Amino acid sequence: MAVYTEVPYDELAAFLRAYDIGDVVSFKGIAEGVENSNYLLDATRGRFILTLYEKRVNRDDLPFFLGLLEHLSANGLTCPQPVAARDGLALRELCGRPAALVTFLEGVSVRRPTARHCAALGTALARLHEAGRGFPLKRPNALSVEGWRPMAEAARGRSQAVAPELDAAIAAELDFLEPAFAALDLPQGVIHADLFPNNVFFLGDELSGLIDFYFACDDAFAYDVAICLNAWCFEADQSFNVTKGQALLSAYHAARPFLPQEIAALPTLARGAAIRFLLTRLVDWLDTPPGALVKKLDPLEYLKKLRFHQSAADASAFGWRP
Numbered sequence: 349m350a351v352y353t354e355v356p357y358d359e360l361a362a363f364l365r366a367y368d369i370g371d372v373v374s375f376k377g378i379a380e381g382v383e384n385s386n387y388l389l390d391a392t393r394g395r396f397i398l399t400l401y402e403k404r405v406n407r408d409d410l411p412f413f414l415g416l417l418e419h420l421s422a423n424g425l426t427c428p429q430p431v432a433a434r435d436g437l438a439l440r441e442l443c444g445r446p447a448a449l450v451t452f453l454e455g456v457s458v459r460r461p462t463a464r465h466c467a468a469l470g471t472a473l474a475r476l477h478e479a480g481r482g483f484p485l486k487r488p489n490a491l492s493v494e495g496w497r498p499m500a501e502a503a504r505g506r507s508q509a510v511a512p513e514l515d516a517a518i519a520a521e522l523d524f525l526e527p528a529f530a531a532l533d534l535p536q537g538v539i540h541a542d543l544f545p546n547n548v549f550f551l552g553d554e555l556s557g558l559i560d561f562y563f564a565c566d567d568a569f570a571y572d573v574a575i576c577l578n579a580w581c582f583e584a585d586q587s588f589n590v591t592k593g594q595a596l597l598s599a600y601h602a603a604r605p606f607l608p609q610e611i612a613a614l615p616t617l618a619r620g621a622a623i624r625f626l627l628t629r630l631v632d633w634l635d636t637p638p639g640a641l642v643k644k645l646d647p648l649e650y651l652k653k654l655r656f657h658q659s660a661a662d663a664s665a666f667g668w669r670p
């Protein structure tokens with residue numbers, strides 16, 4: 349999975365008549381991903397990804413996401429570009445869902461990132477933050493601190509099914525994080541907010557592009573860095589690899605220098621980033637019906653990451669060397 353919405357051939361053909369991409373050569377569902385339905389479409393005038401936006405994507409946010417891809421591409425970032433139909437519109441409807449075609453990016457994602465991959469990621473993340481400057485649309489981060497308590501409430505009383513200590517651990521962490529986040533004053537702009545290894549493509553050791561901007565929003569740049577420390581620098585046993593952390597942080601710093609307050613905030617931001625993914629995974633875990641054709645992601649992986657961050661005195665725990 350993920351193909352939540354099956355597209356019958358006649359509906360596809362009718363949809364594509366609006367475009368100038370030639371005839372369909374092949375069309376197949378893509379198994380990876382958990383949020384949206386994605387299809388690989390080969391046409392005589394190119395290769396594309398067709399996305400049908402599913403439950404967690406709010407229709408009103410789509411102009412932000414598609415406009416952002418255009419803005420980032422225009423500012424030198426390699427990411428998918430929305431393909432407009434002959435009437436100039438990229439955002440359309442297919443099988444009752446909002447849908448768009450975007451350009452296909454070459455490359456493969458890495459399952460086990462090395463320190464070199466982490467360095468390349470750090471550079472690309474800083475470039476993304478710079479390339480997003482001047483983008484006129486705004487989208488608050490619905491999955492930041494104000495969104496965590498409601499998710500915790502939605503899971504409260506049911507999370508014992510995952511681990512007995514979860515409710516208490518989440519409540520205690522939110523008691524710490526809510527005032528700690530309120531006290532932060534950090535540079536903000538457009539962030540990706542979900543830049544996990546599966547959303548970053550490489551050709552050899554070279555980073556070739558970034559995808560999946562459907563959580564992008566306005567938030568602190570350093571929060572995006574914290575999300576990446578969590579997603580890229582832990583080993584399979586959930587131990588933190590400081591060599592990878594150092595590679596990520598120093599490459600980011602070389603492309604967009606951190607302010608001292610961003611470095612000071614990293615332990616708090618890393619805890620926030622850990623609780624965000626712990627909570628979304630937990631709610632999905634509890635709400636996904638048994639037998640659903642979707643890969644459930646382990647919330648406890650993020651509880652272990654959170655435990656590490658709770659013991660981090662400062663950013664040196666992540667490999668930061670001033």
Ligand SMILES: Nc1ncnc2c1ncn2[C@@H]1O[C@H](COP(=O)(O)OP(=O)(O)OP(=O)(O)O)[C@@H](O)[C@H]1O
Nearest residue numbers: 378380381382383384386397428451452453559560
């Ligand atoms: N522009 C693109 N070029 C090449 N492949 C793509 C592109 N967009 C998506 N894919 C492929 O489709 C897969 C799923 O895409 P994507 O990550 O956007 O889905 P998703 O459902 O939003 O998943 P998740 O949020 O879980 O990462 C990717 O892993 C990749 O293989």
Ligand SMILES: N[C@@H](CCO)C(=O)O
Nearest residue numbers: 382542544625629645
């Ligand atoms: N990257 C997310 C899933 C996609 O939103 C996670 O690993 O929980």
